[in-house]
Amino acid sequence: MKNNKALYVGCGLLLLIFCMAVFAPWLSPHDPYFQDLTYRTVPPIWYEQGTWLHPLGTDQLGRDYLSRLFYGARISLLIGASVAVISGLIGCTMGMLAGYFGGRIDMIVSFFVTTRLSMPVILVALATVALVGSSLFVVIMVLGLLKWDRFAVVMRSATQQVRAMEYVSAAQSAGASTLRILLTEVLPNVLPHLIVIATLEAASAILLEAALSFLGLGVQPPLPSWGLMISEAKSYMFFSFWLIAIPGTALAVLIFAINLAGDGLHQWLTPQERG
């Protein structure tokens, strides 16, 4: 735990963004959806024309950018967490079954994983969202149903390792049911790997949502998704670069924080691999 700066910095940043999201209604100086057309593209305070009324300025429709940034954190965190949970449930179930039973079940799961890996996520996600109709819920479901592959791969090999342990044979000979063994013997022992994968998948899901929203096929306006904010401000970026720089930096900091926390967790949980 000592000297693990990555874990501290990553978790600290994440906590900060989490607080931004949770306390958005109290922190925001304005309503994130309120359009004041007399105050359009007001620059942030570090510009000469900036005003404390809108610390990060306003967008092309006169909406307060700081408030939209706070509310946007909710969307990114919601996407990251729910996609990690959905794809984690699918992937872990498949991986655990494949690793524990082996044989034919293992072959079928491996086939699913190979098939899933061969399809480009962003293309299938774009096409699916466009066909089903885009909304926050659809984006979460589509990404959740697409991103289970890494969970399955890691869980499979982790379960194979745990399965060979004596305490599993002991539980078997004590007459424990397969479900009980999987949940009480196998799962706790592969949990460290799982948490690390979950952080990676959450980061990747947030980036995918941002890319989908940027292409106009993700979260729909007027929701303040950071990817959508960049997309909407794209044509104003030549004169008001901060319109894309602020949500872009926010995204980068969030992903950086999650990756850092993931790396830190990995180091903390598997100290023998420290290089």
Added chain:
Amino acid sequence: MLAYLVKRLGLAVLVALTVSVIAYLLLYLSGDPALAIAGEGASQADIDLIRKTYGFDQPLIVQYGDWLLKLLRGDLGVSMYFKTDVASLIFSKLSTTLLLAVYALTVALAISVPLGVLAAIYKNSWIDRLCLAVAVVGQSMPNFFFALILIMLFSISWRLLPVSGSGTWQHFVMPAITLGYYAAPAFMRLIRAGMIEVLSADYIRTARAKGLPTRTVIFKHALRNAIVPVVALAAVQLGFLLGGSIVIETIFALDGLGYLAYQSITFKDYPVTQIIVLLLSVIYILLTLASDIANAWLDPRIRVA
């Protein structure tokens, strides 16, 4: 080796067939494809006509079978939006995307090989940390945001490169940098880990002990061995780059397969979307097949397992 080859080839065909089923069924995600194609406000007669023309009135298995048989005979169907046959449409865009993928891979290797080697040689020093920082920034930055920053710098501020289009090599510079930087961190970590392992091997100590210059030891002896897993990753990454090219080509209006995919999705041009999903998957399947066979050829242990 032959048994392994047949088994691996069979798996590839099976995966490709499964993907083709999924690609075909994508059409039905909207509910009724005839209704989606006709658009809002179409008359019942129009919808019925579309249903009959495209064969949506047939059982699903017959529709899929027809589609697949035509594909195998080389008939990829007709684009609803571009009004040309899908095969020639895709063929005209393929070279742009393959070129972009190769350029991007070159950029990725040009960044990751030197930085990975440096990070390994100066392990745990500030140089290692600096290289890690480059990788972490590459992983954290949304690639479309990075692309917009490049546009602001190279096109708007310095007026060096065109913002969009695909006519000349200049059009490929920013897309290749964006995609390449995005793919570089994975390579860098692999090269760093590989080099650290190789550098502690006995034969490197021998090479050093017999007085070879450091440069020869690192490049001729160590890097050559550390680069082997990179070849396998390159095959996989090339597939990811093809997928990632959708966002990047759309930003830069680079007229390749990715941009076509985006257009076909927004214009509801289903025959094109289906074929691109299938094509990109098949390219990925072929790349991993080639890399697996190459690995099995290099390492006999894989063949037996």
